[in-house]
Amino acid sequence: MVELEETVEKLKAGIGADNVLEVKYQPPRNVFVLVKTEKLKDAVSCVMKELGYQYIITISGVDLIKQNQFEVIYHLSDYSNTISLKVRIPRDNPKVPTITDIIPGATLYEREVHDMFGIVAEGHPNLTKLLLADGWPDDLHPLRKDVTVKQIRERLEEERKKGVRGI
């Protein structure tokens, strides 16, 4: 815990304390840190390069439909402690900068979040479908809260009738 508190202090010093909007500890070895979207890349490179973290576990997307926002969480780890960096982006223009130039292992996770929520990682080398079928409609993002299972079924049936293959 003490180690993690020090790490958060260093992160605050690295990107500026007023760019860190919220810090929430989850004992014993995790912390959620909300940062400003424009400071995301600085925060990731600070954690990875200066604080000695090596590994991204995954990227989680959360649909905060009441606030009309998406939350994107980057779970960075030094294998023992985890810093979960959060950003909040508007729901009608969901864009985050890519972090694949800092962490090559994040490629698939950015594609997954793009598939499921339609969150675009700007600058990603190959932001094509990963988990959804080839013929899946581009504007249907299944994990969004306003998309129900029934809607997905009906939409896919419609697409099949139109002659789209591979769904």
Add this chain to the structure above:
Amino acid sequence: MLEESERAIFEVPIGPQHPALKEPILLLFKIEGDTIVDVMARPAYTHRGVEKATEARNYIQNIYLCERVCGICSCIHTLVYTQGVEKLADVEPPPRAKYIRVIMSELERIHSHTLWLGVAAHELGFDTLFYYVWRDRELVMDLLELISGNRVNYAMSTVGGVRRDISDAVAHQIKKGMEILRKRLDVYTEVVEKEPTLRKRVIDVGKLSPHDAVALCAVGPTLRMTGVKRDVRADDPYQAYDEIPFNVATYDTGDVLAQIIVRVVETYEAANIIDYAIDHMPSGPIKVKVPWNIAPNEIITRGEAPRGELFYYFKSNGTEKPERVKIRTPTLGNIPAVCEMLKGYHIAEIPIVFAGIDPCLSCTARFAFIDERKGKSWVWSGDQLRTYRRKYYKRYGR
């Protein structure tokens, strides 16, 4: 060396349905002559929308849903899931339940690693080893069945503890089983160390450097075979792992041989952990009550599955259903690494290198029949299968 424009690069798609693959995945290879230049993977032909489904079910129903994410590592999925819900609700499971969970997940690790060793032997064309290993795997399968009544989905962990206790008689059986297992593992260690036909196929094949393994965020045995000593059980101990001494198995060559050795050593370690856990298992209750509705909160939780780190993210909203459950299975983390491992090797080495990470893409284990002429399909139950087996062996078997 030819100029870039003169080099003939062919695209060879392998999968999603292919005899060399055990599960559906599309691997799109760029091949120059017989050498792999580049690989692209499309893993999700069996995507079932589990994350979406969790949002429509309550915390108890989700245990059984998450158990079915994977057929081989079903125990660790329920363990990490229930561990997450307990953290959300701020409940501590009783100590005895923690030990039972450790014993189950280590038994599962043994079953998964021996299954992998058999599959790897089969991919190498060494089917004798495959049959021997899978025969010995039955030992662990029988123990799992003895404890839980099931061979695949054990349904042991529940929110707040475990559903079944391990009695002294069963504990004695497990210890006896581990003794036999160790003797069999000695045989396999000897095979891996001495058998030239096996060693020639695996030494210096599918190499991965520690630098690449870390940069591509590989997990589990795929990371440890490059010499990076990382294991969630040791680095971020959960359940009773902080009370149990064990070694993290590593090997430094980073080829398929290292994968085999790491998994064999891990199987030994798992047997030791089980013995220690049985000897030091505290007595007491196995389950505590957890509230039905869980207050708004968010947490992450991790566990070491046989294939590597398993990760869950939870967000609750005050009702009996979760707001969001995010699951990251280890195979997804290892796909960038295996694409790197395949580069520069030959087509003939694809099956073993790909099997090397122990890919677990989908997990369905149903015996279904489809009669095309009559347009009918039906599913056999376990009992029907057993009757069929008995009849078959009476007629043809020895």
